Amino acid sequence: xxxxxxxxxxxxxxxxxxxxxxxxxxxxxxxxxxxxxxxxxxxxxxxxxxxxxxxxxxxxxxxxxxxxxxxxxxxxxxxxxxxxxxxxxxxxxxxxxxxxxxxxxxxxxxxxxxxxxxxxxxxxxxxxxxxxxxxxxxxxxxxxxxxxxxxxxxxxxxxxxxxxxxxxxxxxxxxxxxxxxxxxxxxxxxxxxxxxxxxxxxxxxxxxxxxxxxxxxxxxxxxxxxxxxxxxxxxxxxxxxxxxxxxxxxxxxxxxxxxxxxxxxxxxxxxxxxxxxxxxxxxxxxxxxxxxxxxxxxxxxxxxxxxxxxxxxxxxxxxxxxxxxxxxxxxxxxxxxxxxxxxxxxxxxxxxxxxxxxxxxxxxxxxxxxxxxx
Numbered sequence: 001x002x003x004x005x006x007x008x009x010x011x012x013x014x015x016x017x018x019x020x021x022x023x024x025x026x027x028x029x030x031x032x033x034x035x036x037x038x039x040x041x042x043x044x045x046x047x048x049x050x051x052x053x054x055x056x057x058x059x060x061x062x063x064x065x066x067x068x069x070x071x072x073x074x075x076x077x078x079x080x081x082x083x084x085x086x087x088x089x090x091x092x093x094x095x096x097x098x099x100x101x102x103x104x105x106x107x108x109x110x111x112x113x114x115x116x117x118x119x120x121x122x123x124x125x126x127x128x129x130x131x132x133x134x135x136x137x138x139x140x141x142x143x144x145x146x147x148x149x150x151x152x153x154x155x156x157x158x159x160x161x162x163x164x165x166x167x168x169x170x171x172x173x174x175x176x177x178x179x180x181x182x183x184x185x186x187x188x189x190x191x192x193x194x195x196x197x198x199x200x201x202x203x204x205x206x207x208x209x210x211x212x213x214x215x216x217x218x219x220x221x222x223x224x225x226x227x228x229x230x231x232x233x234x235x236x237x238x239x240x241x242x243x244x245x246x247x248x249x250x251x252x253x254x255x256x257x258x259x260x261x262x263x264x265x266x267x268x269x270x271x272x273x274x275x276x277x278x279x280x281x282x283x284x285x286x287x288x289x290x291x292x293x294x295x296x297x298x299x300x301x302x303x304x305x306x307x308x309x310x311x312x313x314x315x316x317x318x319x320x321x322x323x324x325x326x327x328x329x330x331x332x333x334x335x336x337x338x339x340x341x342x343x344x345x346x347x348x349x350x351x352x353x354x355x356x357x358x359x360x361x362x363x364x365x366x367x368x369x370x371x372x373x374x
Contacts, residue, residue, distance in 0.1 A: 005256060006249060007037040007229045009367075017232050018170045019364060023350045035226045035367035041256035047222060047372045051264040056304050058261040059089035065258060066250060067095050071200040074099040074192070079130030080311060081294065082207030085302045086252045087133070091140040099146045100134070102126050103182060105153035107330035108323075119315040120322035128310035153330065155188050156181035160335035166342050172232030174317050175343065175363055177324040179230045186231070186249070196246040203250045206231065210253075210297050211266040213273070214371060215284040220273070221371040222266035224254060227317055227364070265301045270374045272300050317356065317363030319343055 008015050009022035012031030016022040026033040053061070063086075066073055075090065077083045077100050090097050104123040113121065114128045126149075134147060141147075156177065159165045169184045186192075186204055195202055209228035214221045231249040253262055273280040282296050294311070315321040328336065347360040356362035 038256040063089040070203040079125040107326040152181040175319040220374040224369040
């Protein structure tokens with residue numbers, strides 16, 4: 001299995017896994033930059049040929065595929081629709097999960113509430129959506145499955161004590177604290193590393209996102225977006241080798257191992273757009289809000305899943321996001337200065353056109369994969 005499956009940037013002849021490094025290489029060399037996401041697999045398939053299996057059957061197949069391939073399955077569960085559908089694919093089909101992990105930085109626990117649905121309160125989805133869903137499914141979840149919280153704040157606070165922290169854990173696609181913290185925590189979990197040392201094959205399963213559609217006035221196309229593929233390989237060679245051989249990030253939906261799954265999702269979305277042109281205005285128009293997309297996409301691609309109990313708005317790609325404010329009030333000046341200094345360096349080293357509205361505060365502009373005609 002190769003880390004290329006998570007996507008990479010091609011800058012001339014260079015293959016680069018972390019977006020800041022790729023953009024700096026482009027600025028330095030002038031070579032064209034593109035994002036490559038399993039082109040050989042997805043490009044060899046005719047996406048217009050109908051997939052006959054139902055979505056629920058494909059979700060079952062994907063869950064079983066992962067179980068058959070790995071010794072240990074860790075499913076990251078936020079309580080949102082994507083991860084809830086993943087969870088149900090396992091437990092309703094009696095497919096064993098070793099772990100269900102809910103992630104949040106511990107400083108935000110004191111702010112949990114079920115009234116604020118802004119993006120600042122996104123971590124409240126854990127107590128008010130994830131926990132109720134787990135309670136609902138408790139009779140279906142195997143008694144051997146470990147359900148636990150993972151504090152994503154400790155590792156990132158320790159990492160950012162170093163002024164050269166980016167050499168150990170450079171940003172992948174997004175520049176915010178939360179993606180950095182999740183990425184670093186996933187690589188430093190002691191019991192997971194112990195399993196790896198024992199020769200176990202481990203999958204850390206994440207939902208990533210829904211397929212995206214483009215309509216040119218006549219034809220529909222599906223594509224992937226780099227901003228959603230947040231998990232990147234480590235740069236330290238010993239950890240990198242572990243990542244290649246035993247500890248793997250698995251995108252549940254966007255996978256070259258079962259391409260019919262995401263193709264079927266895209267076909268169902270296209271069909272809904274053809275039946276109701278109003279949906280097309282929401283789904284196929286750039287920059288529509290995540291909330292709008294959720295409300296129309298979830299019933300289409302997750303047909304058997306009940307509406308989740310509690311959801312907030314989602315943040316964009318910015319370096320300072322509402323849900324990351326815990327970092328500003330829970331860490332010292334050393335960590336904040338080390339983070340901010342690297343952001344200033346990136347701002348000077350990367351062309352402004354690669355930042356949204358030419359400002360690093362808004363995060364990177366996004367790269368599309370190739371288009372797949374539907």
